Amino acid sequence: MNCVHRGKLLPEGSRRDRAYCDNKCRGLASYYRRKAGVPPPPRWQHPALTSDNLALRSASAHAEQLGEANGWSPSLVRCAMDGLTAVLEHRPPGKPVKLTEIRTRMPRHASSFRVAEVLADLDLLEDDSASSIRSWIDDRTGELPDGFAGAVYAWLLVLLDGDRRAKPRSRTCLYVYFGCVRPLLENWATTRFAKKRGLIFANPTTRLRAEDIPRSLLPMTDDEVLAVQRIAVTPAQRLIVALAAVHAARATAIRHLSLDDLDLPNRRITIAGHGQRLGELPHQTLLAWLDQRRATWPKTPNRHVLINAKTALGAGPVSPEHLKRHLLHQGVYLERVRGDRVLHEALTAGADPLHLALVFNLSHSAASRYAAIAQNLLDDQIEQTAEVRPKGRAGGLDSCP
Secondary structure: OEOOOOOOEOOOOOOOOOOOOOHHHHHHHHHHHHHHOOOOOOOOOOHHHHOOOHHHHHHHHHHHHHHHHHOOOHHHHHHHHHHHHHHHOOOOOOOOEEHHHHHHHOOOOOOHHHHHHHHHHOOOEEOOHHHHHHHHHHHHHHOOOHHHHHHHHHHHHHHHHOEOOEOOOOHHHHHHHHHHHHHHHHHHHHHOHHHHHOOOOOOOOOOOOOOOOOOOOOOOOHHHHHHHHHHOOOHHHHHHHHHHHHHOOOHHHHHOOEHHHEEOOOOEEEEOOEEEEOOHHHHHHHHHHHHHHHHHOOOOOOOEOOOOOOHHHOOOOOOHHHHHHHOHHHOOOHHHHHHHHHHHHHHHHOOOHHHHHHHHOOOHHHHHHHHHHHHHHHHHHHHHHHHHOOOOOOOHHHHOO
């Protein structure tokens, strides 16, 4: 590829859309074009947009539309077109692409997730990941000894599909878990001590029961409050803490809070389906965060209040790990902040469980628990006040001078 202005060969490894040697050459070319009245050359286009393959051309055009609608960067759009070229260039029109094929043939710089998203919109994606992971489970457990194969197979299926007590896990999670357990299983299989000696392994504490320990909750100390203020410095952190400290919002409710739940002109907010008046501190932190959100991701289609660089390209909420990474891992326990708010309201309102249930949308058991804790604290405070109060002189004759 040669420079448009000087005709010299461009350096090896240059970008595909590079047309000039450097910025000086670009400026000179622009000057001479304007002087001669020559229009500028057409902008570089990805080859997939002008491909002879109709499926590739339409898929690339759709990727360009998705990128414009979802705020993809130009580099991300070009990488998506590279991935589409890899899987559609020599494929007959209308033939779907398997998801496993996308993952195996995708260039390293391209995103298989974005390519699959484009093909899914065009009904050209065939999701065969479930069958492939099940074949992987069959192959890996088939290599284990008979004493372990059945139990490990059932365990991996529960990880894959989930059950009443567990959510389904990702393919990566299965690979990591099995990779950690496999060396231990192979080591145990060589000895099989329990089978040779007629022993079994059992948990000796299975049938033991312990009394329920009541949860103790005390108001946050001044040092804890100062520590939270010192750690929560970014607009997102301050918003999360404000929602928990003023409205006693749980982490899940904060993650799923959407823009439709906000009524800033009327100072109203709906948290987990419970409408209430928006406090002053959450109102100020919301305005600061929304300004940063608008400046950072102006074209995001995501309607959730809290977003990050990953969720800004989609429509889902941030993950629980996002909140942990910004607060819990730095020493801010959101549930502690939330509990302090409910307890403070209970101490102020006279330990009324009905009032707590209505204000914070709590269950009757949780409201009663907070009310009981607040009543105990109030009783202790009354006893301490009575002990330190000086006793007056008795009336009657002893009181006469």
